[in-house]
Amino acid sequence: MLRPKLCIGMSLAPTWLSGEGWRAPDSGIEGLYSADFALDIARKAEAAHLDFVFRPDASFLMVEPLEQSFGFSSVDPTLLVAALVRETSKIGLVTTISTTFGHPYTAARQIMSLHWMSRGRAGWNMVTALQGNQNFGLPDMPSSEARYARAEEFTDIVQKLWQSFPAEALLVDRDTGRYADTDLILPINHHGATFDVEGPLNIPEYAGPRIPLMQAGGSAMGIDYAARTADMVFALTPDIDTAAKMRAQLSERARAHNRSPAAVRMLPGLSLYLGATRAEARDLFMATHARVTRSERLQRLQAATGLDLSDWPEDRHVTAADLAQAKRGGQYDKLLRLIAAERPTLADLLTRPETLASLHWQVIGTVEEAQAEITRWFRAGAIDGFVAVPGGSTRSLDLTLTELIPRLAEAGLYRSEYTGDTLIHHLEEDPPLV
Ligand SMILES: Cc1cc2nc3c(=O)[nH]c(=O)nc-3n(C[C@H](O)[C@H](O)[C@H](O)COP(=O)(O)O)c2cc1C
Structure with a gap:
């Protein structure tokens, strides 16, 4: 912390x-x-x-x-x-x-x-x-390099x-009639790899x-x-x-x-x-994803496990032994842990939140x-x-x-x-x- x-x-x-x-x-x-x-x-x-x-x-x-x-x-x-x-x-x-x-x-x-x-x-x-x-x-x-070089500039x-029109330059002095100290308002005269910007900001x-x-x-x-x-x-x-x-x-x-x-x-x-309960939260999650198609779900399973499961019978279990080509880490971890612990059938896996999990950190509960x-x-x-x-x-x-x-x-x-x-x-x- x-x-x-x-x-x-x-x-x-x-x-x-x-x-x-x-x-x-x-x-x-x-x-x-x-x-x-x-x-x-x-x-x-x-x-x-x-x-x-x-x-x-x-x-x-x-x-x-x-x-x-x-x-x-x-x-x-x-x-x-x-x-x-x-x-x-x-x-x-x-x-x-x-x-x-x-x-x-x-x-x-x-x-x-x-x-x-x-x-x-x-x-x-x-x-x-x-x-x-x-x-x-x-x-x-x-490219990523070009985008970050431009981002830095x-x-x-x-x-x-x-900074080009700094706060101190703003006088707003009614008595003297001076609105700004123009000595402090300066161009930036930037001439870089991507941009030419004179300034100052208006x-x-x-x-x-x-x-x-x-x-x-x-x-x-x-x-x-x-x-x-x-x-x-x-x-x-x-x-x-x-x-x-x-x-x-x-x-x-x-x-x-x-x-x-x-x-x-x-x-x-x-x-x-x-x-209110974990079951209610899971139902909400699944209802939200109701129109994610079977083929999209299979694609996500393939991305995680490395396996094309499209021809597998629905009642066949997916087990830890099937995970030799799995992508470990990140968004797939929960799904891979679930497979190792529960040996779910393909039919079961297709309806689990872990299959549809967000790329973000996620709490369903x-x-x-x-x-x-x-x-x-x-x-x-x-x-x-x-x-x-x-x-x-x-x-x-x-x-x-x-x-x-x-x-x-x-x-x-x-x-x-x-x-x-x-x-x-x-x-x-x-x-x-x-
Ligand atoms: C959490 C997150 C949120 C992002 N949000 C936006 C966004 O709102 N708009 C956008 O154009 N790009 C967004 N991006 C894309 C990034 O700006 C960046 O282009 C992209 O992640 C590639 O850079 P990277 O290889 O360093 O991750 C986001 C990226 C991340 C990781």
């Missing part, structure tokens, strides 16, 4: 309506492309004293999945979080802007605007993105632009705490980039060992960049299917079980907090915010009141333990 308390964010991507979730009568799906939807969640998240709400984003559309659910269709993330500014007063507002497809001048201006408008609550999730090149005039997706420019720096940065991307290059620049990492770690390993890598790279490991908070996505799991990962030093990604239903979302978070607070692992009203304040409220 690097800090005494968890850092908790709430994803505004409506994951609890994915799959079949949107079809529930009370889902409110008709409001998906309106701000009301996010407003409701932001208010509930603020009532639970969360550090921030956060909108992931993609700049492309996969059309086929739209037959069944909303997929990646969404409103613009920065406009969406800007709509939350006047309806909330404490919670952090984190938007996503891609360093591969965006431009640093526009990004710097939008995020600083959000920071002013929210009085110090903005955050930026920097993503290099996985798809979408065809929408930005790029014939192919640039992009982030440096954004930070220089934020909005001053906010006269308060700085804008925290979040990063999402788990390769060695992504971890190094995060360790150099980010305050938070949105991570994809399905099991505690993967999380602990990534936390250790982040700490090692942070030290290499002369930063304290505690300065970079590791926050995996946490998929939560919550119910009661609030108590979720609390125990979070506590275990936190106490083991594998995480500094998490980004809640509730699944299945609005009830699962509500249980997360109205029962799980208060329990963590009661146990002393989370705040029970806000003591400030900026995102940096929330992140740095308690001094690190190391």
Whole structure:
């Protein structure tokens, strides 16, 4: 544990309506492309004293999945979080802007605007993105190396632009009639491998705490980039060992960049299917995935076990002896452990949650079980907090915010009141333990 308390964010991507979730009568799906939807969640998240709400984003559309659910269709993330500014007063507002497809001048201006408008609550999730090149005039997706090189340059420019019209330059002195000290407003004259940006930025720096940065991307290059620049990492770690390993890598790279490991908070996505009993939560999970086809399930089993089970009789048992070509680690571990322990039939395996498990850390169970799991990962030093990604239903979302978070607070692992009203304040409220 690097800090005494968890850092908790709430994803505004409506994951609890994915799959079949949107079809529930009370889902409110008709409001998906309106701000009301996010407003409701932001208010509930603020009532639970969360550090921030956060909108992931993609700049492309996969059309086929739209037959069944909303997929990646969404409103613009920065406009969406800007709509939350006047309806909330404490919670952090984190938007996503891609360093591969965006431009640093526009990004710097939008995020600083959000920071002013929210009085110090903005955050930026920097993503290099996985798809979408065809929408930005790029014939192919640039390589990982090229994307991270551009990301480093992009982030440096954004930070220089934020400093180019410093808060001290803003005088607003009615008596003398001096609005700004122009000696302090300087161009950045950036000429790099990808960008030429003169500056200065056309909005001053906010006269308060700085804008925290979040990063999402788990390769060695992504971890190094995060360790150099980010305050938070949105991570994809399905099991505690993967999380602990990534936390250790982040700490090692942070030290290499002369930063304290505690300065970079590791926050995996946490998929939560919550119910009054474990059976209820499992039913919710399976109902949400009801239209995942047999062939998709077989593909997932093949990815984990290395076996093409499509010709196997339904009543044949899958056993530990069948796992010679299995992919160990990460998202497949729960499934492989289940096979080794229970020797399920193929028919049984096709209907088990483990076959359909999320790439994220996932709890399918009661609030108590979720609390125990979070506590275990936190106490083991594998995480500094998490980004809640509730699944299945609005009830699962509500249980997360109205029962799980208060329990963590009661146990002393989370705040029970806000003591400030900026995102940096929330992140740095308690001094690190190391
Ligand atoms: C947990 C997680 C969340 C991500 N969220 C987004 C996102 O919202 N938008 C996006 O364009 N890319 C997103 N990405 C993709 C990353 O920005 C990055 O392009 C990708 O992971 C490849 O980099 P890597 O090899 O370092 O992981 C996400 C990646 C991870 C691991």
